[in-house]
Amino acid sequence: MTSVLHLDGVDRSFGGRQVLSDVSFDVTAGRLTGFVGGNGAGKTTTMRIILGVLAPDAGQVTWQGRQLTRDARRRFGYMPEERGLYPKMTTREQVVHLGRLHGLGPAAARRRTDELLERIGLGERGDDLLETLSLGNQQRAQIAAALVHDPEVLILDEPFSGLDPLAVDTVVAVLRERAAAGAPVLFSSHQLDVVERLCDDLVIIAGGTIRAAGPRDELRAAYTSPRFELVVDGDAGWLRDQAGVNLVDLDGRRAVFDLAPAVDDQSVLRAALARGPVRVFHPVTPSLAEIFREVNQ
Ligand SMILES: Nc1ncnc2c1ncn2[C@@H]1O[C@H](COP(=O)(O)OP(=O)(O)OP(=O)(O)O)[C@@H](O)[C@H]1O
Numbered sequence: 001m002t003s004v005l006h007l008d009g010v011d012r013s014f015g016g017r018q019v020l021s022d023v024s025f026d027v028t029a030g031r032l033t034g035f036v037g038g039n040g041a042g043k044t045t046t047m048r049i050i051l052g053v054l055a056p057d058a059g060q061v062t063w064q065g066r067q068l069t070r071d072a073r074r075r076f077g078y079m080p081e082e083r084g085l086y087p088k089m090t091t092r093e094q095v096v097h098l099g100r101l102h103g104l105g106p107a108a109a110r111r112r113t114d115e116l117l118e119r120i121g122l123g124e125r126g127d128d129l130l131e132t133l134s135l136g137n138q139q140r141a142q143i144a145a146a147l148v149h150d151p152e153v154l155i156l157d158e159p160f161s162g163l164d165p166l167a168v169d170t171v172v173a174v175l176r177e178r179a180a181a182g183a184p185v186l187f188s189s190h191q192l193d194v195v196e197r198l199c200d201d202l203v204i205i206a207g208g209t210i211r212a213a214g215p216r217d218e219l220r221a222a223y224t225s226p227r228f229e230l231v232v233d234g235d236a237g238w239l240r241d242q243a244g245v246n247l248v249d250l251d252g253r254r255a256v257f258d259l260a261p262a263v264d265d266q267s268v269l270r271a272a273l274a275r276g277p278v279r280v281f282h283p284v285t286p287s288l289a290e291i292f293r294e295v296n297q
Pocket residue numbers: 014015019037038039040041042043044045046
């Protein structure tokens with residue numbers, strides 16, 4: 001059986017205002033799941049409910065088919081939105097301390113901390129006080145803190161904000177390793193390009209309800225209109241008169257167009273070739289940003 005973290009019909013209100021409504025989705029072991037939504041959409045509230053920091057008004061969260069207990073949640077790793085490290089501790093002391101809190105023995109906590117700090121690019125900063133680290137390096141320390149006990153499930157709130165592109169790649173590699181070792185990984189992010197590049201599954205939330213969820217490529221396919229880009233040597237204006245072609249954008253030699261369902265894209269390609277060389281002809285896949293805009297309308 002695949003190990004799944006499952007949310008089922010989760011509701012939550014604050015002071016009579018409902019901020020989560022019937023939230024249900026799966027986070028599957030071995031996969032990176034991106035959790036995206038605008039400001040105030042309900043991502044942090046959902047993550048806090050998964051972690052048991054907040055209780056849902058209705059619905060439940062299960063892991064491997066079982067209700068979550070406090071003990072099971074100790075084996076989770078959480079990187080909260082409000083970064084909670086002790087500024088006066090050294091990086092190493094802090095990560096070791098959190099490893100101990102999660103049940104590691106002293107030697108295992110130290111060994112795991114040293115491995116992780118090295119892996120995440122903080123090997124040289126282990127003896128520095130956290131308050132002396134740059135924000136990006138504090139962020140890396142926070143990620144090490146969430147991972148030190150080799151969590152069964154990883155929940156990360158905006159783990160990439162403030163990281164430079166190299167650090168993003170390092171963190172992604174570490175998260176992939178955790179996923180490959182069998183953990184479900186759920187992370188929220190505003191950086192749609194990052195989510196698009198690295199997640200396997202996507203959950204899109206808006207106004208406290210789930211608007212789309214599933215494998216990234218399936219969502220892309222579901223939102224793909226039969227849209228094409230064509231670049232020819234001459235002027236592409238003749239496409240205006242081509243039956244079944246709906247021009248989206250025309251700029252001299254380059255055109256982007258949608259095709260009516262019954263029209264064969266190859267017939268348009270043949271028509272283009274009959275007029276001269278064709279430099280580009282390919283289907284256009286919507287970016288996550290476009291899907292996001294569409295489901296938020
Ligand atoms: N403790 C609280 N008391 C009252 N309202 C709250 C509380 N926590 C969250 N909210 C409200 O719930 C809604 C969802 O907030 P949440 O922090 O979950 O959104 P988010 O998707 O994480 O947003 P962002 O991307 O801006 O961090 C917001 O309208 C927020 O004001």
